Amino acid sequence: MSAAKATIENVREAILMLQRNNEKPTISKVSKYIGGGSRTTVLALMQQVFEETASAKPKSHMAQAYLIKLASGLVDEIWRNATKLANNDMKHRVDTLIDLNAGISDGMQELIEENASLLARAEAAEDRALQAEAQKAGRNEMDDHLSQLTKLITKLGPGDPEDPAMFSVIQMVADLETAPDRDEVRRRMLAKGFSSDAANRARYHAVHDDYVEERGETPRLYLTPRGRARLAKENLNTPPELGDTA
Structure with a gap:
């Protein structure tokens, strides 16, 4: 009615x-x-x-x-x-x-x-x-902040190329057909038995020591010429550089 x-x-x-x-x-x-x-x-x-x-x-x-x-x-x-x-x-x-x-x-x-x-x-x-937008921006800022922590970590000395954790990161980037992002690297390192801190430190040192590099707005890891040379020195097979096919 x-x-x-x-x-x-x-x-x-x-x-x-x-x-x-x-x-x-x-x-x-x-x-x-x-x-x-x-x-x-x-x-x-x-x-x-x-x-x-x-x-x-x-x-x-x-x-x-x-x-x-x-x-x-x-x-x-x-x-x-x-x-x-x-x-x-x-x-x-x-x-x-x-x-x-x-x-x-x-x-x-x-x-x-x-x-x-x-x-x-x-x-x-x-x-x-606005809060939702700020949270999204905060997550992006946190990723960038984690990347900047490399500068602090290097105060403890450069990464040891023989370090198994960093070697695992280098080898992982070389083996994957698609460049992994930070989260994927962390997940795969955890699956290999490394702690979260060890996985993060290994990635930081691999980036800082120029074995891998991060590109893109959502950073993905790519093997550098230095990383390819290091793997070749260890007689490991390396694929074509991902940056050439991305």
């Missing part, structure tokens, strides 16, 4: 019924009474009812009925009744304006809070997107 459309008539009726029940006519209550309608539309119609009520002429037809009877001699009683009716009508108008003004103010505050909530959710979503 579709929601009811807010009109000046049903909004006016809702305000009247709420006042009869001694309830303040807020946007939420008026919308609930008419069975739907846009909150901004309901607010605009409530403001229209407020303006109509403020500019309406006092209801005088009942007072006029009493005034007509002035000629009958009941001047004092009729005047008191007519004044009472006029005062009651004015009081009702004032009460209506007060209630409507309060309801409209509350409605505006509700819309402001809803808008603030939507803005906060949008900012949170943007923050999450």
Whole structure:
């Protein structure tokens, strides 16, 4: 079932019924009474009812009925009744304006809070997107940082060409048909029984001592002429340089 459309008539009726029940006519209550309608539309119609009520002429037809009877001699009683009716009508108008003004103010505050909530959710979503982007950039930066650690490691002295871990890295790069990246080198070294630290140190020294080189945005390892010469010296078979076929 579709929601009811807010009109000046049903909004006016809702305000009247709420006042009869001694309830303040807020946007939420008026919308609930008419069975739907846009909150901004309901607010605009409530403001229209407020303006109509403020500019309406006092209801005088009942007072006029009493005034007509002035000629009958009941001047004092009729005047008191007519004044009472006029005062009651004015009081009702004032009460209506007060209630409507309060309801409209509350409605505006509700819309402001809803808008603030939507803005906060949008900012949170943007923050999450920025965090994801920062994490991705952080991973790339970490890879570059690990590469820079070579400079620190070399303070301990150059890598020993006879070191079995570094030799394994050189031989691995030579044997693979496709240049491996850092993660693949680490995985294969772990599979050979080397520790993670030993695998990283071996790769660092192999790169620093120019037996292999790293290329590309996601660094991959390629055998250098020096690495090929070293393997040839050990009478090991080496494939064509990967850089020539990549």
